[in-house]
Amino acid sequence: MPLPASPVLDSDDLTGLLHQRGQRATPQRLVILRELRRRERHATADEIGQAVREALPGTSIPTVYATLELLVELGLARRVGAGSGATLYDARTAPHQHMVCRRCGRVDDLDGEVETGALREAAGADGFHVEGVEVVMSGLCADCARRGEKERALRR
Amino acid sequence: MPLPASPVLDSDDLTGLLHQRGQRATPQRLVILRELRRRERHATADEIGQAVREALPGTSIPTVYATLELLVELGLARRVGAGSGATLYDARTAPHQHMVCRRCGRVDDLDGEVETGALREAAGADGFHVEGVEVVMSGLCADCARRGEKERALRR
């Protein structure tokens, strides 16, 4: 189950959460969460790594990956399988979905909730423990659709 | 094993579709589609490549990737961003969703449709041309959930 709805959870809460599990609250972990939250947008591990290094030089990429994965497990972040390119991580709590352009790879947000109750139930009946549901729309973003039209026109 | 008759569109239709776009109906393309359809399940590019090579030795991996991507563009296949590991391709036409186990990476199907009309409309209003909607549930499969319980019990 995702975690209790708490719109914003500060770093101290992360510390507590980790301690409960017998894990350590390292500066890297705190800063990574902070950086992920600072952006009101999804980010790649690499982007987060660069940002974190400004506050905490030397922070390594393996650490960033491990921590992001840990945050997902703790319910503090979502993974977004954009399909093309790198995995995205997102700390936004408000329900929202993603649109991925298959031409330029851009990923945009779309606010709104999707009714997944029936789906979750069906999965549960199969013994699957649902932790999250990702809805990704693929297609062409406005820019690429426009460009596509042009190209088709030229070809004639 | 004899080839099951394709439920929807046979290879000749692919030929026509390609010609309409000024593209060529190569044996590789026809066999790749046939192999993807033969499996009533999602498959990786590599799996398809191996199967195709039995009928058409020498078929290369870049060709398999390019063709699968082409089939997606033609609407004859779906991409499933399983998140962990390789991208999956699926030629099943019936509406169904996917469950990905975050522990063992297994991907299972779940039949059923999800109401995405409102979402598509909202995306369209943003100028985005929706081609497909992918719903992926993540969590633990029955096996891994059971194993997880055990491990937690042992730790105490």
Place this chain on the structure above:
DNA sequence: ATTGGTGCAAATCCTTTGCAATAGC
């Protein structure tokens, strides 16, 4: 005859692993 497709090899990109050193608890 054109020119779109293919195969090959190599490159690129993302992510994970192994292991010694470090630092929370």
Place this chain on the structure above:
DNA sequence: GCTATTGCAAAGGATTTGCACCAAT
């Protein structure tokens, strides 16, 4: 002090590119 976590370097996988050759139209 114990051991989880880190950084480093390197490995590992998946997917893409560049280019010369081939084949569908």
